[in-house]
Amino acid sequence: ATMPPLLSAIANAGRHGVLVKSAVVMERLGQVDAVALDKTGTLTEGTPRVTDIRPLPATGLDEDALLRLAAAAEHPSEHPLARAIVAAARSRGLDIPLVEDFGSAPGTGVTATVDGKVVAVGSPARLLKGRAEHPAAVVAAHLEGEGRTAVVVEVEATPVGVLGVADRLRAEAAATVAALTTLTGTLPVLLTGDNPRAAARLAEEVGVTDVRAGLLPQDKVAAVRELESAGRKVLVVGDGVNDAPALAAAHTGIAMGRAGSDLALETADAVVVRDELATIPAVVALSRRARRLVV
Ligand code: ADP
Ligand code: MG
Secondary structure (H helix, E strand, C coil), rough: CCCCCHHHHHHHHHHHCCCCCCCCCCHHHCCCCCEEHHHHHHHEECCCCEEEEEEEEHHCHHHHHHHHHHHHHHHCCCCCHHHHHHHHHHHHHCCCCCCEEEEEECCCCEEEECCCCEEHHHHHHHCCCCCCHHHHHHHHHHHHCCCCCCEEEEEEEEEEEEEEEEHHHHHHHEEEEHHHHHCCCCCCCEECCCCCHHHHHHHHHHCCCCCCCCHHHHHHHHHHHHHCCCCCCCEEECHHHHHHHHHCCCCCCEEECCCCCCHHHCCCEEEECCCCCHHHHHHHHHHHHHHHHCC
C-alpha cells in the first residue's frame, strides 16, 4: 500500500533527524505563522564554558575555592550552565563535595548545603535584586556587557563571587532564522531567561529584533499567549525545563534533543534528534507539502 502523506512526511522528518510524535503534529507544523525561539541551548550550541572566575576580594576566597563551591551546588542540576561549572571544576582537578538539600528554580538557579553552609548559585537579576551597588553586581554587569552570562555565588545569603559563562552561537542559527522568516512571513521572536545585554548581542548576530529577556517560565508562556491572542499559531523551539510550559502552551512545540532536559523532550510535540537547527524549517516545509496532498 502507498503510505498516507502525513505518515510518509513523519518518516521523511525522521530521515532529517526530527522525531515528530504524531500525524496530528505533522499536520499542525505546517500551520504555524509565528516562531518563538529560546536562546541558551537552542540558538546557541548548549555547551557553554566558564570564561571568568571572580571571587570578591573581601571574602578571601581564591578562584578554586569559589569554583568548588559553585560546582558542588550545581552538581545535581542538568542545566547547561551547571554542566559548564562542573566541567570547569573537574578540569582544574578540584574535588566536588556531595551536597544536601539541593533545590532548583527554573530561570533562577540552584541552592544546596555545602560543607554545612547554604550556597546559592544563579542569576544576578534574582540574587542581587535591588542591590545594584554591591561589588558582585558591578562585576556581573561588566561581564554581561561583554556578552557573557554572569552567575552569582552566595554563601549564607552573602554574595562571594561571580562566574562568567559563554556559549557559541550555532553555525546555522542566522540561516535558520532567515528560513523561518521566509516560511512564516514574520521574524521569529527571541524568548530568554538570560540577561538583556547578552540577549541583545546575540539577537543582532542572528537577525532578530523582538527580544524578550529575563523571562521566567511563566513569562515565556505569557509571551506565547500574547502572540496567539493576536491570531497567530506559534511554533516554540526550546530545550530547558524552563521552556516546558511554553512548549505545552504553544500551537506546536519542538525541543532540541541533545542538550534538552527530559521534561522539554516529553512536553514537546516533536524533538530535534540530530542536533541541527536547520531541520526545523525543513519539517515545516515537509508538513506544508503533505497537507497539500491530504486536502
Ligand atoms: P534560557 O531561557 O536562555 O534558556 P534559562 O531560563 O535556562 O535560560 O536560564 C535563565 C537564567 O537563569 C540563566 O541565564 C541564569 O542566570 C539562571 N539560571 C538558571 N538555571 C541556573 C543554574 N542551574 N545555575 C545558574 N544559573 C541558572
Ligand atoms: Mg534553553
